Amino acid sequence: MKLENEDALDDLVICHKCHTLHKEINIQDGSKACCRECGTVLYRYDSRLAEHGLALSIAALIFFALANFFPLVKIEILGHEQFITIPKTFVSLFDNGFYIVGLICSFLIFIFPLMIFSIYVCLFCLLKLRIGETLSKELLILLSHIMPWSMSDIFLISILVALVKLIGYAQIHMGIAFWALMVFVLLDLYMTRTMHISEIWMLRKRIFLKKNRKEKSA
Amino acid sequence: MDVEKKNLFKKEQEREVCMIEVKEDELIRCPVCEAVNIDKGKENKCRRCGSAIYKHRTFQTEKSWAYLITAIIAYIPANLYPMLITKQFGTTEGSTILGGVLMLWEHGSYPIAAIIFFASIVIPVLKFLVLFYLLISVKYPLGKDRKVNKHKLYYLTEVIGPWSMIDVFVVAILAALIHLANIEIVAGTAATAFALSVFFTLLAAHAFDTRLIKENR
Numbered sequence: 001m002k003l004e005n006e007d008a009l010d011d012l013v014i015c016h017k018c019h020t021l022h023k024e025i026n027i028q029d030g031s032k033a034c035c036r037e038c039g040t041v042l043y044r045y046d047s048r049l050a051e052h053g054l055a056l057s058i059a060a061l062i063f064f065a066l067a068n069f070f071p072l073v074k075i076e077i078l079g080h081e082q083f084i085t086i087p088k089t090f091v092s093l094f095d096n097g098f099y100i101v102g103l104i105c106s107f108l109i110f111i112f113p114l115m116i117f118s119i120y121v122c123l124f125c126l127l128k129l130r131i132g133e134t135l136s137k138e139l140l141i142l143l144s145h146i147m148p149w150s151m152s153d154i155f156l157i158s159i160l161v162a163l164v165k166l167i168g169y170a171q172i173h174m175g176i177a178f179w180a181l182m183v184f185v186l187l188d189l190y191m192t193r194t195m196h197i198s199e200i201w202m203l204r205k206r207i208f209l210k211k212n213r214k215e216k217s218a
Numbered sequence: 219m220d221v222e223k224k225n226l227f228k229k230e231q232e233r234e235v236c237m238i239e240v241k242e243d244e245l246i247r248c249p250v251c252e253a254v255n256i257d258k259g260k261e262n263k264c265r266r267c268g269s270a271i272y273k274h275r276t277f278q279t280e281k282s283w284a285y286l287i288t289a290i291i292a293y294i295p296a297n298l299y300p301m302l303i304t305k306q307f308g309t310t311e312g313s314t315i316l317g318g319v320l321m322l323w324e325h326g327s328y329p330i331a332a333i334i335f336f337a338s339i340v341i342p343v344l345k346f347l348v349l350f351y352l353l354i355s356v357k358y359p360l361g362k363d364r365k366v367n368k369h370k371l372y373y374l375t376e377v378i379g380p381w382s383m384i385d386v387f388v389v390a391i392l393a394a395l396i397h398l399a400n401i402e403i404v405a406g407t408a409a410t411a412f413a414l415s416v417f418f419t420l421l422a423a424h425a426f427d428t429r430l431i432k433e434n435r
């Protein structure tokens with residue numbers, strides 16, 4: 001295989017599931033390219049990626065805020081009413097002296113999800129305004145380091161498991177935050193599926209290449 | 219005419235020199251930004267994000283081994299000590315992971331028992347075994363190695379791995395939800411051990427260099 005220079009490597013894609021090498025081809029706006037071996041989506045093309053990403057990540061942040069302020073579930077047990085919120089879940093671990101679990105949980109279900117979507121918002125803003133070439137790079141690197149550590153989806157399933165355990169002992173009422181968390185998880189899933197991090201890298205490359213060229217010619 | 223031709227030929231030659239010849243199996247994927255890079259042996263730096271890709275040919279598995287062994291050690295107390303302690307009208311009762319699963323099964327909550335069993339026992343053990351196999355097989359090729367797509371195996375553990383946190387979250391939720399005067403649920407020592415075990419398995423998986431797996435391409 002012969003390449004003109006290292007930049008030509010950007011036309012190649014390696015499937016993240018089975019590591020088959022592919023050559024990137026131009027595809028229609030809104031469509032996707034799949035791996036020929038295992039069928040995983042390799043990349044998509046969305047001409048308005050920055051706008052879509054910004055809208056989705058702001059929506060996700062709003063739902064995340066709702067999910068943290070309001071009670072997730074309320075239960076009635078022996079005439080007493082009890083409720084939990086996301087922060088209360090790990091704060092009570094701290095109160096009981098479980099500092100390590102409390103710390104791990106607070107990062108997995110609170111700090112990392114919050115960080116990821118704040119980074120998304122900053123990133124898409126920078127790309128939209130065509131500024132911050134190095135900052136956007138730092139943010140993208142940080143993003144790919146913390147992405148695998150966000151566990152809101154697993155926490156959502158855990159709530160359901162915990163509630164099933166309580167059926168028969170207590171009366172259960174779902175709170176607003178539960179539904180907000182569900183919307184947040186769905187948005188999170190949708191974003192990680194449709195806006196793969198390599199597509200944001202390519203968008204960044206296109207934007208700053210164009211900008212630098214303009215500055216040179218001007 | 220002749221001079222022009224000569225010049226053209228010269229230009230062609232120059233372009234030939236500029237081209238880089240790469241073998242397909244020398245292309246590697248950056249673990250951070252997923253850009254395709256040329257494997258230059260020692261000290262590869264990603265051309266897009268600058269992350270180190272290859273450090274040294276003999277070094278890569280050690281970190282992963284260390285994390286994996288720590289995770290396995292933490293998994294032992296996670297199974298021996300109680301995960302959940304129920305204080306009910308003065309009596310204190312602790313249940314281990316396996317005990318909790320058995321109790322749920324006896325009560326007839328089969329789906330929940332199955333979920334907890336998978337999340338807390340099958341997934342961690344499976345992940346230990348897969349990482350063990352991958353770490354050994356990149357150093358010493360085993361018999362029918364080539365038939366297994368190790369990239370897929372690795373990807374699978376990466377996807378299902380975090381789900382083993384379910385039980386820790388469930389304990390955290392129950393402990394936060396139920397603390398009355400008469401009935402109280404508290405997390406047990408196993409919760410800490412288990413959370414640490416999951417944490418270190420995830421670190422081991424991330425430290426594992428997928429570029430060590432080469433034979434599938």
Ligand SMILES: [Zn+2]
Pocket residue numbers: 015016017018019020035036037038039040
């Ligand atoms: Zn594939």
Ligand SMILES: [Zn+2]
Pocket residue numbers: 248249250251252253264265266267268269
């Ligand atoms: Zn990179």
